[in-house]
Amino acid sequence: MLRPYFFGVYHWRERLGRIAAAGVLLAAAAVAYRRGGRTLRAVAAxxxxxxxxxxxxATRRLCSPAPWALDRSKYDALGSILSLDGADRVLDVxxxxxxxVVGLAPHLPDDATVIGLDPFDDRVILGNGPALARRNGTLARVDVAPVAGxxxxxxxxDGSVDAVTACRVLHDVPEERRAAAFAELRRVCANDGVVGLLELPITPDGxxxxxxxxxxxxxxxxxxxERVATVPRPTREGTYVAIAATPA
Structure with missing residues (x-):
């Protein structure tokens, strides 16, 4: 039986904290309701x-995005405009x-190696670590080599990878450091390679x-x-934008 993917729980500390706080208040309100008079009962209610x-x-947000869900359409949009057929070495920033990696798996050559780069900080995403990235890659039949960075x-x-992808991540890079991050994508991409960007409608003020x-x-x-595609966001307004670019 195929095991399900587990992509971690986003913002788990904040959301579990809110659930715990709500539980404490609910228990206190129940005690006050049982012991109090009419006014206290109204307040407790x-x-x-x-x-x-x-x-x-908070519970709803804890499962959004669902840890097992992929929403493949946005990755298919990016994969469809990238030229990955001959990519032996791919970097996923x-x-x-x-x-x-799982989303792009159908668009990768069977023998491609994906270098999965991330700080692997689990304070935001529960389970965020090299072992989980490698496991999910294995389930998708992709050879993932996690690298902390x-x-x-x-x-x-320089020029050491055939393709570079950055999916829904560079908007999190502080604006004053963003140009350096894009320059790094260009630096490590081979001259005949391709850079693929998938981003949210998040931009600087103005x-x-x-x-x-x-x-x-x-x-x-x-x-x-070279190519651009847009995909509607299923649960929110706006679109994802997928862009394929090559070294000039």
């Missing part, structure tokens, strides 16, 4: 209702628990067109944008 709402909202200073030689913004980041790093 209001506190209980608020606690149930906050706890329920911000690999995390391997969600993007930072997008702004990639621990790879920038409305996220496609133009992310295209500009690639072009400023010395890359030529």
């Amino acid at each position: 209001g506190v209980a209702a608020g606690s149930l709402y906050r706890g329920g909202d 911000g690999c995390g628990t391997g969600r993007s 930072d997008a702004g200073r990639l621990p790879l030689a 920038v409305d067109d996220h496609e133009v913004y992310w295209r500009g980041c690639l072009e400023d790093a010395g890359l030529t944008v």
